[in-house]
Amino acid sequence: MSPVSRLDVRPRLSEDLPALADVLMKVHALDGYPVEGVADPIGWLTPPRTFGAWTAVYGGRPIGQATITRATADDDAARIWHENTGGDLDQLAIPARLFIDPDHRKNGAGGALLSAIRNHAENHGLEVAFDVMLKDRAAIRLYEASGCTRIGLIEHHHGDGKMEPAAVYVVDRPGPRGGRIQ
Numbered sequence: 001m002s003p004v005s006r007l008d009v010r011p012r013l014s015e016d017l018p019a020l021a022d023v024l025m026k027v028h029a030l031d032g033y034p035v036e037g038v039a040d041p042i043g044w045l046t047p048p049r050t051f052g053a054w055t056a057v058y059g060g061r062p063i064g065q066a067t068i069t070r071a072t073a074d075d076d077a078a079r080i081w082h083e084n085t086g087g088d089l090d091q092l093a094i095p096a097r098l099f100i101d102p103d104h105r106k107n108g109a110g111g112a113l114l115s116a117i118r119n120h121a122e123n124h125g126l127e128v129a130f131d132v133m134l135k136d137r138a139a140i141r142l143y144e145a146s147g148c149t150r151i152g153l154i155e156h157h158h159g160d161g162k163m164e165p166a167a168v169y170v171v172d173r174p175g176p177r178g179g180r181i182q
Contacts, residue, residue, distance in 0.1 A: 009112040011063055012053035017042050019062040020055065023101045030102050033136055036158045047096055051124075054116040056100065056109035064100035066113035068093050068120055071129075073120040080168040082131035093117075095171070098139070110142045118171050128171035131156065133164045140167065147172045161180040 012020075021041035028038045037044030037053050048052075049070040056064040071078040071092035078089050095117045100109045121128045133156055144150075148169040156166040 005113065006059050007064050007107055008057045009054050009108055009109070009116050010057065010068075012055040016055045016062045016065070017045055020045055020065050022065060023065075024099060026101060027099045031136065031138075033099060033133075033139075034097075035133070035162070035164060036155075044099055051093075052117070052120045053097075054113055056104075056113055058104050058107065058109065058139050062108050062114060063104040066098040067096045068117050068128075069096055070094070070102055076154040076166075077129045077131040077157070077168045080154060081127070081170065082130075084151045084170075085127075087093070087127060091126055093121045093124070095128060095130045105138070110139075111146055114142070114146050114148075114171070121171070129168060130171075131166045131168045135164060135168045 014064055022042045023054060024045065028030040034044065045067070047064065047067060047069055049072065050067050051070060052068040054066050055062045055148050056105055071089045071094050072088060073079070077094055081087065081092055082089060091100060096112075098110065098113055117128065129151070131154055132143065134140070150167050150169050154166050154168055158164070158165045
């Protein structure tokens with residue numbers, strides 16, 4: 001059986017949270033992601049305005065997750081998206097909290113989670129924009145390989161006056177007759 005055939009992405013269950021919190025701590029120790037929230041990993045995994053969350057399961061074990069939230073005017077990615085498109089923030093979703101256990105990367109889980117986000121947003125008639133810190137190069141490679149387009153740069157402020165440069169991306173989706181909507 002190939003590794004990909006053992007991968008499943010499904011809606012996140014509350015019983016997934018402890019295992020995902022453990023994975024998050026492993027990711028943080030290796031990658032420094034997230035830069036905030038590890039003091040309360042389960043709280044970080046359940047952000048306000050969540051309207052979708054998925055778990056990547058490999059061999060029956062949660063190995064990663066992604067969340068999608070509603071946009072607000074104080075979100076930097078939403079601001080950049082609005083400046084670029086003039087779109088209504090009520091029509092925008094923000095992916096968040098996407099991570100994969102380092103021992104299970106490159107098995108398609110990240111792309112599968114991103115597809116779940118894309119499909120959920122499309123089913124709700126929403127556009128998708130998000131930010132990613134420039135230090136997270138593997139995440140950027142995933143997003144760009146998945147057809148996401150960079151539309152701007154921001155500074156992500158966190159902690160006690162710390163700052164990380166970040167890029168804002170949109171998730172492109174197929175348009176009429178196979179074209180792309182950006």
